[in-house]
Amino acid sequence: MADEAKAGHLPNLRGTAAPADPYRLPRQRRGQTPQMHGRYPDYDVLDEIAEWDELTRGVVLGRLDDVPPRRFFTEPEWNALTAFCDVVLAQDSDPRIPVLAYIDEKLHVGRLDGFQYADMPDDRDTWRLVAQGLDEAAQAAGAASYESAPCEVRARIAGEFSDGKPRGDVWDELNVARAFAVVMRSVLAAFYSHPWAWNEIGFGGPAYPRGYARLGIDLGEAWEGGEALDVDPVSDVKDRGLE
Amino acid sequence: MRAVLKGSLRPKDNDSAYLLDVHRRGVPGRERMCRYQDSDEVDMLIVGCGAGGSVLAQRLARAGWRVVVLERGPFWDPDSDWVSDEEGSSHLYWNDKRIVGGSDPVAMGKNNSGHGVGGSMVHYAGYAPRFHPSDFDVKARDGVGADWPIGYWDLKPHFERVERELPVAGQDWPWGDPHRYPHSPHPIGGAAERAWAGARAHGIEMRVGPVAITNGVFGNRPHCIYRGFCLQGCKVNAKASPLVTHVPDAIEHGVEIRADAMAVRIEVDDAGRCTGVTYLRAGRERFQRAGAVAVCGYSIESPRLLLNSTSSGFPAGVGNNADQVGRYLMVQGAPQIAGRFPELLRMYKAPPPEVSSEHFYETDQARGFARGFSIQTVSPLPIGWAEHVLADGHRGAALREYMRDYNHWSVLGALCELLPQSENRVTLAGETDQFDMPIARFDYSQCDNDRANIAYAKQTMHDIWEAAGAQDVLSIDRYAHLVGGCRMGTNADASVIDQDHRVWGVPNLFVCDGSVMPTQGSANPALTIMALASRLGERLTAKRVTPQPGHRANAPLGARA
Numbered sequence: 001m002a003d004e005a006k007a008g009h010l011p012n013l014r015g016t017a018a019p020a021d022p023y024r025l026p027r028q029r030r031g032q033t034p035q036m037h038g039r040y041p042d043y044d045v046l047d048e049i050a051e052w053d054e055l056t057r058g059v060v061l062g063r064l065d066d067v068p069p070r071r072f073f074t075e076p077e078w079n080a081l082t083a084f085c086d087v088v089l090a091q092d093s094d095p096r097i098p099v100l101a102y103i104d105e106k107l108h109v110g111r112l113d114g115f116q117y118a119d120m121p122d123d124r125d126t127w128r129l130v131a132q133g134l135d136e137a138a139q140a141a142g143a144a145s146y147e148s149a150p151c152e153v154r155a156r157i158a159g160e161f162s163d164g165k166p167r168g169d170v171w172d173e174l175n176v177a178r179a180f181a182v183v184m185r186s187v188l189a190a191f192y193s194h195p196w197a198w199n200e201i202g203f204g205g206p207a208y209p210r211g212y213a214r215l216g217i218d219l220g221e222a223w224e225g226g227e228a229l230d231v232d233p234v235s236d237v238k239d240r241g242l243e
Numbered sequence: 244m245r246a247v248l249k250g251s252l253r254p255k256d257n258d259s260a261y262l263l264d265v266h267r268r269g270v271p272g273r274e275r276m277c278r279y280q281d282s283d284e285v286d287m288l289i290v291g292c293g294a295g296g297s298v299l300a301q302r303l304a305r306a307g308w309r310v311v312v313l314e315r316g317p318f319w320d321p322d323s324d325w326v327s328d329e330e331g332s333s334h335l336y337w338n339d340k341r342i343v344g345g346s347d348p349v350a351m352g353k354n355n356s357g358h359g360v361g362g363s364m365v366h367y368a369g370y371a372p373r374f375h376p377s378d379f380d381v382k383a384r385d386g387v388g389a390d391w392p393i394g395y396w397d398l399k400p401h402f403e404r405v406e407r408e409l410p411v412a413g414q415d416w417p418w419g420d421p422h423r424y425p426h427s428p429h430p431i432g433g434a435a436e437r438a439w440a441g442a443r444a445h446g447i448e449m450r451v452g453p454v455a456i457t458n459g460v461f462g463n464r465p466h467c468i469y470r471g472f473c474l475q476g477c478k479v480n481a482k483a484s485p486l487v488t489h490v491p492d493a494i495e496h497g498v499e500i501r502a503d504a505m506a507v508r509i510e511v512d513d514a515g516r517c518t519g520v521t522y523l524r525a526g527r528e529r530f531q532r533a534g535a536v537a538v539c540g541y542s543i544e545s546p547r548l549l550l551n552s553t554s555s556g557f558p559a560g561v562g563n564n565a566d567q568v569g570r571y572l573m574v575q576g577a578p579q580i581a582g583r584f585p586e587l588l589r590m591y592k593a594p595p596p597e598v599s600s601e602h603f604y605e606t607d608q609a610r611g612f613a614r615g616f617s618i619q620t621v622s623p624l625p626i627g628w629a630e631h632v633l634a635d636g637h638r639g640a641a642l643r644e645y646m647r648d649y650n651h652w653s654v655l656g657a658l659c660e661l662l663p664q665s666e667n668r669v670t671l672a673g674e675t676d677q678f679d680m681p682i683a684r685f686d687y688s689q690c691d692n693d694r695a696n697i698a699y700a701k702q703t704m705h706d707i708w709e710a711a712g713a714q715d716v717l718s719i720d721r722y723a724h725l726v727g728g729c730r731m732g733t734n735a736d737a738s739v740i741d742q743d744h745r746v747w748g749v750p751n752l753f754v755c756d757g758s759v760m761p762t763q764g765s766a767n768p769a770l771t772i773m774a775l776a777s778r779l780g781e782r783l784t785a786k787r788v789t790p791q792p793g794h795r796a797n798a799p800l801g802a803r804a
Contacts, residue, residue, distance in 0.1 A: 007583060007714045010648065011641035019640040025647075039647050053478070056326040090640040114337055114352025118344030118684070155639075162638055188629040192646070193330030201649040203625050204591055208327035208478050211468025212592040217433035220587065227587065227650070 022090070026228050031199050034089075034097050034191075038200035043225020045198045045205040056206045063194055067098050068105035072124070077131035078104075080146040084134055087158040088184065089191055097197060099190035103127075106186065113185065119175045126174065126182050133170040134161070140168070202227065249427055253462070254408045256305060260462025262491035268480050269320035270360075270491050277497045281531050285309045287783075287790075288520055288533030290506045290548065293362020294772040295756035296539030297485030297493065298405070302780025304496035311499045311531060313522050315544075316359030318502035319486060325476040329624045332475035335359070335366045341543060342672045345686035349574050349722050356543065356725075360502055361486030363541065363769075368596040369473050369482050370619060370767040371411045371455040373402050375419035375604055378764040385606045385613040387692065388662050389571070389761040392733045392742035393778075395420060401774035401781070406453075409483035410461055411770070413452020418601035426458040429467065432593035434653035435620045437584055439598050441711025442618070447703075449600040449618070455483035455769070456594055471591045471624065482594070485773075507680050509536055509552040509561055509752065517561070517752045523678050535751040535790035537744075539776075542572055542725035542758040546669040547683040549729065549739075549746075549754075562729075562746040562754075565736045569669035569728050573763045574687065576659035576697040577723035579621055580704035581631060581652045582713030589650045595622040603703065604765050612695035614660040617765040618704065621656040625649065634719035645717065655707065657700035658723060660765045661693040669728055726768050728758040743788040744779050751790040755779050 009020045025037040031044025085099050107124050134146040137157045143149035160166050164177030264271045289296045292314035300310045337356035357363030376395035381388040412426035428451035442449045456467050467481035480487050508521040519532040538545045546569035550560035599619040606613050632645040671681035708716050732738025735747035746752040757772045782788045
């Protein structure tokens with residue numbers, strides 16, 4: 001069990017226990033977060049758009065207003081990968097950030113990351129192979145596809161993938177651990193470039209041209225959101241006798 | 244007296260900060276920039292408009308040389324080309340494919356490679372430390388790496404000159420050759436306060452800076468607004484990059500910067516002199532004549548261009564008859580350790596580079612390895628933080644939990660001096676790019692000294708967080724910076740260029756960028772690359788190195804459009 005003097009909600013400090021239930025957190029009261037939970041329930045970064053330069057505003061709001069259509073992935077690939085993204089990002093209810101749509105667009109226009117491992121195919125091929133591999137792994141577990149597999153099976157396959165474990169026809173064409181790194185790089189960039197995710201984590205957003213004036217410990221700008229419950233999780237966990 | 248005048252001294256021979264516009268961020272005067280014909284034989288043709296190429300161009304132009312710079316990327320206008328957004332800044336990086344191999348392959352792209360006018364300094368953090376005097380003779384001192392053909396004292400006047408041009412802000416510096424900075428230290432954010440307190444408790448000195456960010460108004464460049472997007476290109480013009488520190492003055496003195504021009508081959512005649520560069524622009528192959536050529540494409544592209552420039556005298560690529568081009572390429576080990584605190588630190592505020600320490604820079608036999616490392620605050624934005632959390636092994640609900648905790652964390656990064664090894668090198672891969680040019684392959688493997696250095700640095704950062712009272716730590720292994728690949732030396736069999744940056748065997752071909760460095764220290768390389776270019780510029784214009792004796796009598800070329 002986690003030491004009570006430590007931040008008990010943090011996975012490293014919980015030993016083998018599962019991560020804390022995110023639905024314990026307050027429901028977002030202002031704006032949106034993925035799954036509507038977060039630590040800053042009264043903070044909406046989109047309240048500040050009038051303070052952003054026009055160019056940046058266009059790029060950020062474009063993520064909300066113009067979700068790209070599916071062009072790169074085939075429908076089966078899309079279904080498997082959507083389910084996979086939900087697992088690795090713990091997006092288990094609506095509203096969800098449509099991460100795969102942004103990734104599809106990037107791969108469709110060929111906006112890649114500037115390097116390819118010598119023991120890996122092109123990133124675009126890696127993504128297709130991963131989709132295929134997920135379906136094959138699900139079929140080996142008795143499901144029709146990764147998407148239709150039971151929750152625990154999807155989680156188990158994703159977990160094995162992240163540990164570089166899966167073997168089989170498709171996986172053998174890849175350095176599996178590297179394939180996970182390639183895929184996650186895009187998944188995380190798509191998720192944490194979305195303003196809903198910024199609301200969830202209390203990030204100040206573009207801040208140009210306004211900038212910041214209050215830099216010190218526990219100092220915030222007037223418009224920055226306060227944290228949920230306005231207490232530190234350490235003392236909160238202790239006070240409420242949760243551990 | 245200099246302490247009193249801090250911030251008010253302007254560089255004597257660089258008006259860039261005053262040539263910028265107060266109300267716009269783009270470089271003014273591009274419409275009346277000098278233009279040369281491909282058939283004009285310019286005095287110096289520079290390939291690459293980054294830290295090396297821009298400074299060299301400015302220095303030569305000030306002395307009346309006719310200079311053209313070929314730049315593969317765009318001529319950036321921060322107002323219209325850059326956004327204040329992490330993912331929206333991916334076009335700043337060199338995103339063309341490179342193959343990375345070896346037992347410890349190095350991520351490229353946003354990690355270390357830029358393109359466009361300003362080069363990688365457009366998206367570097369802003370740290371501008373000097374090399375230490377010991378960096379220039381590590382072989383003699385510690386029996387590892389290589390000795391430079393020049394010493395710290397050759398570069399010192401240029402360090403000082405470039406520090407004033409950028410300008411660099413920071414506290415008086417106690418390490419290496421102790422020195423002051425032209426601008427006062429910036430205020431620091433909560434995350435850096437926690438890191439500094441931990442270091443102090445652990446008995447390690449840290450100092451604010453050195454960062455190439457104006458503290459106060461500098462010419463027409465404004466004060467930093469502490470928005471934290473240094474790695475995404477400074478829309479404010481407060482952080483230094485050649486785009487604002489050397490390009491405006493270069494253009495004013497007659498340099499043509501030809502953006503969107505991809506150099507594919509250096510042409511060398513049968514007499515062994517180079518005659519110019521073949522490049523692609525707007526889909527057309529062209530050839531720019533030149534009396535001398537300086538390659539300033541950094542550690543991947545400079546070797547790639549030399550290797551691709553084959554001729555009868557150089558069947559394996561120009562300057563590569565001793566099979567040295569592309570070898571001894573180095574990266575710095577850059578592990579990061581994050582510490583968690585109960586208070587809200589909000590590390591996204593203030594520039595990511597804030598306080599640093601060179602306490603562990605020099606060799607200490609008791610540590611069990613040669614050379615050392617520096618420690619700096621790094622403060623990633625959300626996507627960078629997510630990569631950090633992922634690297635510590637968290638996914639799904641656990642990853643989201645750490646991400647929600649973002650504002651409670653402070654991140655320290657080390658820069659470990661990894662040693663030059665001949666098999667860590669750039670070669671040409673079989674695959675070609677959209678210009679029909681073979682793409683670069685970069686193989687990288689660590690040696691035992693490298694692994695010991697990185698492990699020690701990580702342990703030190705752990706200790707700092709423990710001393711600071713951090714509740715939890717997360718760690719990530721990564722690399723930063725590129726150095727070497729066309730190293731300078733005293734003999735043609737073990738290096739690519741001589742101490743005056745001249746490619747062995749080709750009297751009018753130079754290399755002037757991070758690739759020339761035989762060792763890398765634990766300092767961020769930008770300032771040293773600029774100082775090297777400044778020194779070469781001085782030597783060329785003082786005719787202590789002459790690419791082409793008697794050449795300067797030509798009729799004037801070039802015209803203002």
